[in-house]
Amino acid sequence: MLPTGTKNNRPTKSRVCGLLLALLVVAVLRFWRLAEAGPADYDSVRNWQIVLELARGNFAQLFHHGSPAFFLLYAPLAVLTKSFLVFQTINAGFGIIALGLFAAWVAQKASLTGFEAAGLTLLAGTSLLLTFSGRDFTMSSLTLVMYVGLLRSHFTRLHQPSTTVALRVVGWLAIGLCFGYKFLFLVPILVVLELGQADGLWRHRSLWWRALLLLAAPYVLLGAFGVLVGLPWYRWLGFYFRTVVPATANLAGRQSTLHPDLLYYPQYLASYESPLLLIGLVLATGLVWRDWRKKQLFSGQPLPLLAYLLVWAGCLLAGMSLLIKAPRGLLFAYLPLAALAVLSSRRVLPGWALGSVLAAAVGLNIFRIQRELWAPLPTQYSRVAAWLQQHGATKVASTVGLGLAPFLNDQQTLAVVNDEHELAHLRRQGYQYVLLDGYWRVAGLQRFDSLRCQPPVAAWAAPQLQRPLLFLEHSEFTGLGYAETLAACREAATDTLPLRLYQLR
Incomplete structure (x- = not known):
């Protein structure tokens, strides 16, 4: 029995080793010359200032950007230190944790080899935007952790439908909304996937009430806390309203939140991220279409991992193309896109070819990181x-x-x-x-x-x-x-x- 068990454990050990080594490389890239970088953008410094204000008892900006949990999480640290670099470094660590959780989940579900798991981790982890946002002090890194938790729990809900698992999905959504309003954009995608599942789980009235109470809990608790510190009860919800319907144009003259442009994100991905992301998206679409024709996918069966991630990536790309744009608008799409590239490529390429493609893609990513993030250092x-x-x-x-x-x-x-x-x-x-x-x-x-x-x-x-x-x-x-x-x-x-x-x- 011992030799057999040892043999069966080899793929798992190889996968874990590959993941850990790749995460170590990503950590080096994220922390390299971080002390020389200074703040990545305006929001990073403003968030740091708000955290320091909270530590001094000033809660006026608690609901800035609709992210009260972010500021409350870091406020105790501000009692110990005011160093921007300390906050920046800890926040970068959360981005690496999110990447590790996602890569480990995909590797386990898709039975990736150690090399494939490492390739997925490096391809996603060396993304220019994720590296940039992984070196700032914004909500991006923490929201990625919540997003990965939601992805994993919802995939489990589709394959093991139960009230407990469904409420776990709602719980991740509720927590995510405390850290970033962009979790609202995930609700339509969850609805699409639930309609496709059509297993009747949401017909249980008790589930609806429990889910709504779970979603309302953060708003009630943090809203009450806001009232206690002197803020209007509607401040958090008012942020949502003003984001959708701005009262006036901003300082740059932009007022509308709608700006349809189907080419912005493909142009950015083609020019500043790995071409493999777009290639993987197209290839995954073709493979899922072929599987649907052969196996009748989407006919009451739970979605396989490739199709599941394709829905997320495709919906995020299409939906965000209708709104005002920045590369961070696809924050939640980069990890699924990297997974689609690896999962689809391994189905059509031999091992040596897949390895060569991934090595070239990661090399190109690191070259862009050097050019865009490291070459301009140190900050002046x-x-x-x-x-x-x-x-x-x-x-x-x-x-x-x-x-x-x-x-x-x-x-x-x-x-x-x-x-x-x-x-x-x-x-x-x-x-x-x-x-x-x-x-x-x-x-x-x-x-x-x-x-x-x-x-x-x-x-x-x-x-x-x-x-x-x-x-x-x-x-x-x-x-x-x-x-x-x-x-x-x-x-x-x-x-x-x-x-x-x-x-x-």
Whole structure:
């Protein structure tokens, strides 16, 4: 019995070893030169500031971006440290955990070999967008953990229908909504899959009531907590309403949340992610279609893994193409797309060919990570902060960007302006310097023409502020299309000194 058991355990051991080694490589990529990177974007710094505010007892921004659980989770840490790098590092760890949970689940369900499991982990983990978002301080990494939990539990619900498993799916959805409003976009996909399943589980009235109570619980509990700290009871729900129906245009002039463009995401995936993702999507579609013709899939049978992930990837790609866009709009699609590429390729390619394709894809991903994320390092905000401290500056203004904030000391204050006409008021309040932060180009706020014509007292290059991915990530804010966004990036690249410091007189 012992030799047989040992033999049967070999695929599992190989799979675990492959996963762990691949996760180690991904961890190196995520943490490499992180201390030199500084904040990835505006939202990262704003989230850090809100966490620090909560630690001081200021709960005014508890429901910022509809993510109260994110801020409450990190608030205790802010009692121990204010270091942005510590928050950034811990958050990166959650992204690696999400990747490991997803890859382990797919590998187990599809009986992948150790090499295939490692290939899936590396293909997904070296995605440019997931690497970028895995080095910031936003909700992306934590929401990926909740999303993977939802995927796994719902797949189990389809194959082992029971009230307990169905409520577990609802539980993951409820928890996910506490960390990010984009979990609302998953509800239509769950409905589509449930309609296709048609097993009658949701006909049980008691299940409906229990599910609704479970979904309502976070809103009641956190809403009550919000009232206790002085916020209106409707603040969280009001965020949803204003996201769908903005009262006014934002600072960049974008107001509508609908912007149909079926080419934006395919163009981005083809240009900045592995071509294997789109190839895998097409190949998986053909294989599922062939299987449906032969085996009558979708006729009351639970979906196999390939078809299940295809539904998720396809629905996310189609649905998000109707809304305002940024690469992070497909945050939940990157892992399924990587899985589709591996699962479909292994059905049509011999082992050596699959290995070569995956190695080439991962190599291309790492090249793009080097070009987009590592090459522009180190950040120059630390040098700006050092200059200000040497010259005794205590009150500083910044145009649009918050990147300087984590590098200032406790005696220094940073105010953000979105229009140069605000500087006169700040001057009267004793502000000594203003940093013309090139982030104004990224956000599309062309309101600093007079300031740009003045001679600066100091200036620095900032390649991080001129990368296409950063501009594309803000196309959701600016409302610009894919080509327009890249054109703005090319224009920004002509500015050799995008960080300019001026004295306020």
